[in-house]
Structures are given as C-alpha cells and as structure tokens.
Amino acid sequence: MSDDLLNLRNRHLPTENQELQQQLETLVAQARLNEQVMRRFQDAELRMLGVSSFKELLQYVLQEMKETFDLDVVTLAVIDPEYEVRRMLIDIGIPANEYPGLMCLDNPSRFHRLCGTSLAPVLGQYNVASRAPFFPRDTPPASIAILPMVRQKKLIGSLNLGSRNEARFAPGMATDFIGRLAAILGVCLENVTNSERLKHLGLTDPLTGVHNRRYFDQRLQEEVSRAQRQRFPLSCLFLDIDHFKQVNDQYGHQTGDCVLREVAWRIKGQLRSIDVLGRYGGEEFAVLLVQTDMASALTIAERIRHSIAEQRFKGEGDETLAATLSIGVATLHDCNRTQNAETLAQQLVARADQGLYRAKQGGRNCVMVVMPESDKASSVEVR
CATH class of the missing domain: 3.30.70.270 (Reverse transcriptase/Diguanylate cyclase domain)
Incomplete structure (x- = not known):
C-alpha cells in the first residue's frame, strides 16, 4: 500500500471510528429501550395473571394500564350474548357506571366486520363509522389498536388501546407485544369469570335461585x-x-x-x-x-x-x-x-x-x- 493511500486511510480512521461509536451507542440505547419495553410488558402480564377477582382485573386494565403504557384511552369489550357478565357485575356489587370503559356486546358481528374472519389486530386512525363502538365518542383518540381476544377458537372480546398521538398506532406496525398482552388478558378474563361463577354458586340459594x-x-x-x-x-x-x-x-x-x-x-x-x-x-x-x-x-x-x-x-x-x-x-x-x-x-x-x-x-x-x-x-x- 502506498504512503499516500495509507495516510488517506489514517486520516479517515477517526471519522469512521466516531461513526461506528455512534452506531454502537444507538444500538445499545435501542437495546436498553427494548429491554425496558419488554420488562414493562412482562410486569403487566404478571400483574394480570396475579389478579384474583373480576373487579381487580377491571381496575388494572381500565385504569392502571393507561399509566403503565402512557395511553389516553383503554377499553375492554366483552362478548356477552347471555348477559352473564352483566349479571355477574350486579352480583358482585359493581354499579354499571363504575367502569365506563367496559362494554358488553350482545354479538361478535362488529368484530367480524372490522377484523374479518382472521380476527387480526386492527391498527390505524380512529374512524367514527367502524371504530366508535370500541371507544368513547366524547373524547375519541387519534390512533387506535383493537386487539381481539380469542379462547379455544372462540372470540370473547377485545382489548382496545387509544392515543392522541396519530403516529402511535399505524397500519403495518409490529403487534407482537400488544398482541401477546391481549392473549394473556383473554386467559385472565376467562379465569376470573370462571372463578366468579364458582363463587356465585357458593353464594346462591339452590331452591329459590336468589x-x-x-x-x-x-x-x-x-x-x-x-x-x-x-x-x-x-x-x-x-x-x-x-x-x-x-x-x-x-x-x-x-x-x-x-x-x-x-x-x-x-x-x-x-x-x-x-x-x-x-x-x-x-x-x-x-x-x-x-x-x-x-x-x-x-x-x-x-x-x-x-x-x-x-x-x-x-x-x-x-x-x-x-x-x-x-x-x-x-x-x-x-x-x-x-x-x-x-x-x-x-x-x-x-x-x-x-x-x-x-x-x-x-x-x-x-x-x-x-x-x-x-x-x-x-x-x-x-x-
């Protein structure tokens, strides 16, 4: 290698080293951010898996989850054709207006119109025509994520996230973390519902039904x-x-x-x-x-x-x-x-x-x- 080429390369080495250092710092920062995000989702999963009652699950999902993930709106839609969930709320003493973010729907037709038969997550801009049933009309978010919950190949509801930031949820974004969160919530919802059902049997007079x-x-x-x-x-x-x-x-x-x-x-x-x-x-x-x-x-x-x-x-x-x-x-x-x-x-x-x-x-x-x-x-x- 000639002296001129060697000198030229030596002159560029500090710049290349600086660029590599910056790339490395960016990768480390991204890795730390990913680790924080993963830890936050893991903590949320453990928190939901640890609840012991329907009320405790609602408290976390509809109130605490907003702060945990810096969201403006969180709602939970539950398919309730037999009014079982609504009766359960009455039985355990939860007034209908205590959790306005909980919506009990008579049938899954709205989900199928929105998500199709695949029931894939829906991310994108808030749209009054198709997405209003899942979010409050008085304070609609700018971007939303509707995450269907499926148990034993049956749709049981959806976890719905909303943000005033239009870029927070965009079509094509990865849904691994939030999709898993909705899947865990589906398991927890099924568990607490079964638990409340057993409690109800133990708190009901078999002769009169009251x-x-x-x-x-x-x-x-x-x-x-x-x-x-x-x-x-x-x-x-x-x-x-x-x-x-x-x-x-x-x-x-x-x-x-x-x-x-x-x-x-x-x-x-x-x-x-x-x-x-x-x-x-x-x-x-x-x-x-x-x-x-x-x-x-x-x-x-x-x-x-x-x-x-x-x-x-x-x-x-x-x-x-x-x-x-x-x-x-x-x-x-x-x-x-x-x-x-x-x-x-x-x-x-x-x-x-x-x-x-x-x-x-x-x-x-x-x-x-x-x-x-x-x-x-x-x-x-x-x-």
Missing part, C-alpha cells in the same frame, strides 16, 4: 361502608312468610318449595338491579335497598307486601293458595364515618329484625319500621 345469607352478609358490610363514604341512606327489609308451617303441613313440602320460589321472584321483581336480595333462612328473606331513605323503603316494602297478598300461588298440583308477608324496615341515615361499619351493619339488621317481630306480633300481613333514635316502632298496615 342469593343466600352468606352473600347478603358480605354485601351488607360493603354497602354500609359505601354509605359511610358517600353519605347516602341505606335501608334494610326483613320479610317472613306468614304461617308458612301450615302451608307445608296442609299442602306438603313440594308445594311449600313452590311458594318459596315464587315469593322470592315476586320480591325480586319489585327491586332494582343495585338492590340486594337474600334468602336469610327458612321462609325468611332480607333486602338491602341502596341509596334509599325510610319513606322510599316503606313504599317498596308495601309494594312487595301487596304483590304477595293480592295474587294467589299455584302449588305442586292443581291447588291454589294464599300467602302473606310480614315485613320489618330499618334505615341508616347520615352515617358517621368514624363509626365502626360492622357495628352499624349489626344495628341495621337488628332493627329490621325487630320490626319484623313487631309486625308478627301486630297481626301479620303488615309493614313495621323501627326508628334508630327512639327505638320505637311505627307501622304501615293493610289487612
């Missing part, structure tokens, strides 16, 4: 605590079928079971989805009326009493028979946050039970309320 005492006691504590936090009234009804032993003795236990089932469903028919009905034991039922003051509770109790007394019951055979209810009512007003929630719950139930006792003593087929201040009972009575 909740049992264990479930009622759990919800009682929750609703008293919520009433304390939000300072709204909470009312409790105790209901007992009058002379039920005579029904069993005269018509048989099968007819008695028919009456119990029908009474349970007539009571339920007078309640809202946020109210709590439980079979407390034998022929006795208990109801929690959420955000309900005493005047409204008395109106509902009288409506329930009337629905039982004014329509005869059909037995196991061709016989028809009449039945009535005695009902005790109690209400918590302006709950003090410093008071013990368990003590307040016990006092509420005790007053409702006392009202029921006085209704029985007062001739049955009537409603009596026990006031917390004076412990005196008043009655609303229809013979």
Whole structure:
C-alpha cells in the first residue's frame, strides 16, 4: 500500500471510528429501550395473571394500564350474548357506571366486520363509522389498536388501546407485544369469570335461585361502608312468610318449595338491579335497598307486601293458595364515618329484625319500621 493511500486511510480512521461509536451507542440505547419495553410488558402480564377477582382485573386494565403504557384511552369489550357478565357485575356489587370503559356486546358481528374472519389486530386512525363502538365518542383518540381476544377458537372480546398521538398506532406496525398482552388478558378474563361463577354458586340459594345469607352478609358490610363514604341512606327489609308451617303441613313440602320460589321472584321483581336480595333462612328473606331513605323503603316494602297478598300461588298440583308477608324496615341515615361499619351493619339488621317481630306480633300481613333514635316502632298496615 502506498504512503499516500495509507495516510488517506489514517486520516479517515477517526471519522469512521466516531461513526461506528455512534452506531454502537444507538444500538445499545435501542437495546436498553427494548429491554425496558419488554420488562414493562412482562410486569403487566404478571400483574394480570396475579389478579384474583373480576373487579381487580377491571381496575388494572381500565385504569392502571393507561399509566403503565402512557395511553389516553383503554377499553375492554366483552362478548356477552347471555348477559352473564352483566349479571355477574350486579352480583358482585359493581354499579354499571363504575367502569365506563367496559362494554358488553350482545354479538361478535362488529368484530367480524372490522377484523374479518382472521380476527387480526386492527391498527390505524380512529374512524367514527367502524371504530366508535370500541371507544368513547366524547373524547375519541387519534390512533387506535383493537386487539381481539380469542379462547379455544372462540372470540370473547377485545382489548382496545387509544392515543392522541396519530403516529402511535399505524397500519403495518409490529403487534407482537400488544398482541401477546391481549392473549394473556383473554386467559385472565376467562379465569376470573370462571372463578366468579364458582363463587356465585357458593353464594346462591339452590331452591329459590336468589342469593343466600352468606352473600347478603358480605354485601351488607360493603354497602354500609359505601354509605359511610358517600353519605347516602341505606335501608334494610326483613320479610317472613306468614304461617308458612301450615302451608307445608296442609299442602306438603313440594308445594311449600313452590311458594318459596315464587315469593322470592315476586320480591325480586319489585327491586332494582343495585338492590340486594337474600334468602336469610327458612321462609325468611332480607333486602338491602341502596341509596334509599325510610319513606322510599316503606313504599317498596308495601309494594312487595301487596304483590304477595293480592295474587294467589299455584302449588305442586292443581291447588291454589294464599300467602302473606310480614315485613320489618330499618334505615341508616347520615352515617358517621368514624363509626365502626360492622357495628352499624349489626344495628341495621337488628332493627329490621325487630320490626319484623313487631309486625308478627301486630297481626301479620303488615309493614313495621323501627326508628334508630327512639327505638320505637311505627307501622304501615293493610289487612
């Protein structure tokens, strides 16, 4: 090699070294960034796999995930043709408006129109016509990713991500990480749904199909605590079928079971989805009326009493028979946050039970309320 060429190469070596150094630094920075991204996704997967309830999963996906991945919108769409998920939310005490990012869809037709039969992830610009069902209309994102969740070759819903950055999700971008995240979420959603289903079976009275005492006691504590936090009234009804032993003795236990089932469903028919009905034991039922003051509770109790007394019951055979209810009512007003929630719950139930006792003593087929201040009972009575 000539001296001129050698000198020329030597002059270029610092520049080449600098360029190589810059390339190496860029690769190292990218590798570190990829490692951070991978760790973030792994942490998210572990977090979802570690949840133990449907509510905890919703809390993470719809609230915490936005911060974790710097997103502006996260929603979860669930295929729910049999209303199972919506009933589950009611059963576990989650109001419909608590998680506006959760959407329960009756059928998967919207997904198939958007994703095709392959159900591949959809990335790109937000489009009102086709993508609005998956995102809030009042604050639509600029770019979105709709990630179908499939379990056992069946579409169960989608994880939907949105950003105000138009370049965040673009067609053709790699979807390995977010696709895997949606797959893990599908597994977790199936697991918590099955878990809640088993819990529901353990908290349901097999004869009447309404909740049992264990479930009622759990919800009682929750609703008293919520009433304390939000300072709204909470009312409790105790209901007992009058002379039920005579029904069993005269018509048989099968007819008695028919009456119990029908009474349970007539009571339920007078309640809202946020109210709590439980079979407390034998022929006795208990109801929690959420955000309900005493005047409204008395109106509902009288409506329930009337629905039982004014329509005869059909037995196991061709016989028809009449039945009535005695009902005790109690209400918590302006709950003090410093008071013990368990003590307040016990006092509420005790007053409702006392009202029921006085209704029985007062001739049955009537409603009596026990006031917390004076412990005196008043009655609303229809013979």
